[in-house]
Amino acid sequence: MRLSRYFLPVLKENPAEAQIVSHRYMLRAGMIKQQAAGIYSWLPLGYRVLKRIEEIVHQEQIRAGHIPLLMPTLQSADLWRESGRYDAYGPEMLRFKDRHDREMLFGPTNEEMITDIFRAHxxxxxxxxxxLYHIQWKFRDEMRPRFGVMRGREFLMKDGYNFDVDRDAAIHAYNRHMVSYLRTYERMGLTAIPMRADSGPIGGEDTHEFLVLASTGESEVFYDDRVTSLRLGQRDIDYDNRAQVAEVCKEFTTLYARTDETHDQAVFDQIPEAHRKSARGIEVGQIFYFGTKYSDAMGASVVTADGSKVPVEMGSHGIGVSRLLGAIIEASHDEKGIIWPEGVTPFPVGIVNLKRGDSAADAACEGLYKALAAKGLEALYDDRDERAGAKFATMDLIGLPWRITVGPRGLANGVVELTSRRTGESEEMSPEAAVDRVAQIYAGR
Amino acid sequence: MRLSRYFLPVLKENPAEAQIVSHRYMLRAGMIKQQAAGIYSWLPLGYRVLKRIEEIVHQEQIRAGHIPLLMPTLQSADLWRESGRYDAYGPEMLRFKDRHDREMLFGPTNEEMITDIFRAHxxxxxxxxxxLYHIQWKFRDEMRPRFGVMRGREFLMKDGYNFDVDRDAAIHAYNRHMVSYLRTYERMGLTAIPMRADSGPIGGEDTHEFLVLASTGESEVFYDDRVTSLRLGQRDIDYDNRAQVAEVCKEFTTLYARTDETHDQAVFDQIPEAHRKSARGIEVGQIFYFGTKYSDAMGASVVTADGSKVPVEMGSHGIGVSRLLGAIIEASHDEKGIIWPEGVTPFPVGIVNLKRGDSAADAACEGLYKALAAKGLEALYDDRDERAGAKFATMDLIGLPWRITVGPRGLANGVVELTSRRTGESEEMSPEAAVDRVAQIYAGR
Incomplete structure (x- = not known):
């Protein structure tokens, strides 16, 4: 993308309404625009990251054998009366009537609807x-929406629902979700720690939240800090192998890690003091096993191998897709702006032309842009007629992990400069070598 | 995808509520499930086609130089008061209040919001x-939703908005949209004819609708039938070249083609009788040039090269993404089911194992499945323990354009059968040749 033809409305000033860094940087980098309290437009740069995150979530769900579909945003109140939640759900649920006076709602979650789909077929x-899972916009009418996309009212969520014949199979589904979530977050450059949690209004026996450590987190968390160095890495997971999947879950949930809701000081105190930590955390996902709560209420049952009819065992599992942008920025930024992990960056690399109009610099930039494109990498090429300082400031603010700087002086020596946004380190090399290096960094992503 | 692990709830009976063939087949093929009047869940097979259509729309918009973003589904009533449409819009607009009693609405279209984004930046x-364009769910509270996704209440639409400094540039944007739409529909296997239309409630000087001929269409259309053989084909379009783009538009809009709203019998009668046709059509898109209607009302202006301030010239351009599934099926089916064009099919090819449990047949199917995957083609492999007739009926109903049939008898001679859904013709060949043939058919899609 050539910046001269893009729509990237960066702000020079810090917006007064933004209290936390991710909100501030998302506004300043031209990623979002507020349209009403807690309701945002995703401007082109923000939309690119959102799509990238969505794509990773899809890939890892499909890898785990889960099947995508799409339920509508609006639901009929009748379904929610069957489960008893229409009256139980608080004012966070947006209710209204259509032109025929039928009671409807904007879905805050989809347990009822997915159970309806299941029992019909x-x-x-x-x-x-x-x-079955989907990624769809939800609405929760928060009393005080704040922190940008971290606590919005209209938000994008992945929610998945498992249906199993018995408890063991349902626990395996729960475990499958835990492992697929771990991989999802790791691909986004996040350390998200599964913590034993409270079940809340969905109800359930077994539940873990995934928390990203950040000083602006809404939850207080207590953990053995050895948990933060666990990594799934590239290991091969066979999602049909119950024992293997359970083993991974055990590895990630044995060390103490809890939110304040389930915190147990006596157990915590037994951790060696050097490893005993408390901090703030941002919730980026949650998995639940709740058994037959909805299948009982809504009559979703299956005939088993021995001919008996049993209510189906269920769980529900969510990832806060739009919220993840905020969480990633909270976990990865500096005083100049965002630092995107390679897995979710809106563009893999930026190209800064130090002297637009200089024929060698223009030609070298064009050449880099096309050579990167030929390798499947869409660079953001700053071809504007601006001074170098402004171009660097924009690149630093929007946080592309790599930048290639092209100027007449370097080109006279046959080199351009490749700079890491994270370390700030630069290295001179030929344009061809820069393309190869960037391609290598993104290979397999 | 192995059918034994998929969720494809096909129906044997024709659903009573479905009056037109696309609605009937989408229900029978397990593509959609109604959740309320005019509101549908997209089951896995339907969701795959929806995503594929979305992807083609994105690719062609980006090729034309248009920039994707995403606006929310909910909007504040205040914006619509600025344009004067809050009161003017009929009961199709879903209005409600949030918990703080602020007036909100579920967006039926986005002229106001995009103008707000523009003027802010x-x-x-x-x-x-x-x-700028987005693909987002809209809601219009139709009095009598019907015909499945063809006339739903919650529907997916691509809507794009151009901002230009003067009328000539805005007309070029209009033309760019026309050409990119032609290519979009052609890639979906559709002949969609641009017809001069009425501007309706959005208001505008210049507007064309794109209509697909089908007996179940809601509009009466009148045309010179030579217009149906025009094709954009593979020609190279430079979307920055105003003359070239205008020339293509002229080619596609010179022959008579109008809806009943703009029909002129006197002009129509001058067409040679052999080419004079009237028929029914389904509207799958519309482009508008409306000048400064919204920029005047909402104060969206730019400073020109000579320093004067002018309201920006605009247009809006829409494609009915979810409706397209219905239109494609109306245009492409037979008495056995859907016939997907290769461009939008949910799976490129189906594999039918005639004798599950036969080791040669099982191994051959596995081999085909993996060889296709290695070429980037995800087959739908019917590995269920069902009789052949039921498997063929399912494949015909869901309409994959190609089917590979594998049985012990053919394998004894080293062959499998490749069958075209459209022609019904089969050809015997080695499994390797079948894979190569299918890969060839989908090359470059």
């Missing part, structure tokens, strides 16, 4: 296991 | 031309 254990 | 002609 599945009646045999032979069609199980089944996990 | 752009003030100079140097930032033009600019075309």
């Amino acid at each position: 599945v009646s045999s254990y032979k069609d199980l296991p089944l996990t | 752009v003030s100079s002609y140097k930032d033009l031309p600019l075309t």
Whole structure:
């Protein structure tokens, strides 16, 4: 993308309404624009990151054997009366009537609707296991929306629902979700720690939240700090292998890690003092096993191998897709701006032309732009007629992890400069070598 | 995808509520489930086609130089008061109040919001031309929603908005949209004819609708039938070249083609009788040039090269993304089911194992499945323990354009069968040749 033809409305001033760094930088980098309290437009740069995050979530869910579909944003109140939640749900639920005076709502979650889909079409254990998920906009009418996309009212969420014939199979589904979530967050450059949590209004026996440590987090968390160095890495997971998947879950949940809701000081005190930590955390996902709560209420059952009819065992599992942008920025920024992890960056690399109009510099930039494109990498090329300082400031603010700087002086020696946004370190090399290096960095992503 | 692990709830019976073939087949093929009047869940197979259509729309918009972003589904009533449309818009607009009693609405279209984004960030002609678009769920509270996704209440639409410094530039944007739409529809296997139309409630000077001929269409259309053989084909379009783009538009809009709203019988009668046709059509898109209607009302202006301040010239341009699934099926089906064009099919090819449990058949199917995957083609492999007739009926109903049939008898001679859904013709060949043929068919898509 050539910046001269893009829509990247960066702000020079810090917006007064933004209290936390991710909100501030998302506004300043021209990623979002508020349209009403807690409701945002995703401007082109923000939209690119949102799509990238969505794509990673899809890939890891599909890898785990889960099946995407898409439920609508609006739901009928009748479904929620069946589960008893229409009256139980608080004023966060946006309710209204359509032109025929039928009671409707903007879905804050989808347990009822997915159970309705299941019971309409599945009646045999032979069609199980089944996990269906979607990524769709939700609405929760927060009393005081704040912190930008971290606590918005209209937000994008991945929510998945497993249907299993018995408790063991449902626990395996729960574990599958935990492992697929770990991989999802790691690909985004995040350390998200699964912590034993409270079940809240969805109800459930077993639940973990995934928390990213950040000083602006809304939850207080207590943990053994050895948990922060656990990594899934590139290990091969067979999601059909119950023992292997359970083993990974055990590895990630044995060390103490809890939110204040489930914190147990006596157990915590037994951790060696050097490893005993408390901090703030941002919740970026949650998994629940809740058994037959909805299938009982809504009559979703299957016939088992021995001919008996049992309510299906369920769980629900969510990732806060739009909120993740805020969480990633909270965890990865400096005083100049955002520092995107390679996994989610809106553009893999920026090209800064130090002297637009200089024929060698223009030609070298064009050459880099096309050579990168030929390798499947869309650079953001700052081809504007601006001074170098302004171009660097924009690149630093929007946080592309790599920058290639092209100027007449370097080109006279046959080199351009490749700079890491994270370390600030620069290295001179030929344009060809810079393209190869960037391609290598992004290989396999 | 292995069918034994997929969620494809096909129906044997024709659903009573479906009056037109696309609605009937989408329900029977397990593509959608109604959740309320005019509101649907997109089950896995339907969701795949929806995503594919979305992807083609994105690719062609980006190719034309248009920039994607994403506006929220909910909007504040205040914006619509500025344009005067809050009161003017009928009961199709879903209005409600949030918990703080603020008036909100579910966006039926986005002229106001995009103008708001523009005026907040752009003030100079140097930032033009600019075309921003999104693909987002809309809601229009139709009095009598019907025909499935063809006339739903919650529907997915691509809507794009151009901002230009003068009328000539805005007409070029209009033309760019026309050409990019032609290519979009052609890639979906559709003949969509641009027809001069009425501007309706958005208001505008110049507007064309794109209509797909189908007996179930809601509009009566009148045309010179030579217009149906025009094709954009593979020709190279430079979207910055005003003359070239205008020439293509002229080619596609010179022959008579109008809806009943703009029909002129006297002009129509001058067409040679052999070419004079009237038929029914389904509207799948519309482009508008409306000048300064919204920029005047909402104060969106730019400073020009000579220092004067002028209201920006605008247009809006829409494609009915979810509706396209219905239109494609109306245009491409037979008595056995859907016939997907290669450009939008949910899976490129199906594999039918005639004898599950036969080791040669099982191994051959696995081999085909993996060889296709290695070429980037995800087959739908019917590995269920069902009789052949049921498997063929399912494949015909869901309409994959190609099917590979694998059985012990053919394998004894080293062959499998490749069948075209459209022609019904089959050809025997080695499994390797079948993979190569399918890869060839989909090359470059």
